[in-house]
Amino acid sequence: MDCQQLMNNVIPVIHNPTSVQKLLDAVKVSLGFGVKTIVVTKAVGTAAQQGIPEAFRLVLKSGASLIVLPDLKDTVELLRPEAVYFLGTRGDSMGEVGGRVLFVVHASDQQFMPSEVSLGRLVRVLGRDVGSTALLTLALNRVLGSCVD
Template sequence: MELVVAVYNISSVPKMLELAKITYGFGVRRFALIKVFGAAAQQIGDLFKLAFKMGGEVLVFNDVKDAVEVLRPDVIYALGRPDRDTKPVEKADGRVMLLVHGSDLVFSPRELPPNAVLSHAVEKDIGSAGQLAVALYKLLGG
């Protein structure tokens, strides 16, 4: 399984760096930002510095469609709050994209690519960083 973590709609620098540290800390090399704006866009150099130190890479896209076109994931898990419409994250073959909302919001249908699976890693509302950490733990076996 080849993993990429993609963060959608992020403006907070601390949140961007926290999600990147979680990603790189689990050994996932590829970290993508989709629709980055505000302070996060202005201080994206901090992310590149962190990626360099931790042996990771950073990709930046204007929209989800561009990210999917370039990265070509076989499975897209759109992580969020658990509810009746979400499914638990499970191991999958091929390229897997974990799509995380940078603002801890629920993804709207128009924000997602057609083949995305609304998902959760744990059945508690622990925020996007928590959901990402647990999902990576489950997918990578600790």
């Protein structure tokens, strides 16, 4: 797959953000790797009230799209990805990425619930807990790093 296809098909999903800063950091990282679509699910508190409008501003300025949905199940149902990767410190190796894929990070740095992980596959990005934004950065770099100038 060429870089343009990868940037169109790799979709970061920022799940359950509670902090404005964590939400915006994940959005900025995603935009920095040139992704064309970013999804936010289950935003709560100030992340929902202040972070979402600011995230929309950043995404629109970059020419990308932001989708805000209530839940991960809706994301999988509507976007119909070929694979859903829940990024973490445990799990399987990601392997080769092809087609439309979702990279899901838990923005409140909690563990994913079993009902959430049942929608895809838990993958190990790094064996240490470095936070959700760092996990997203490492996963995007693994897949899109060669596409970024």
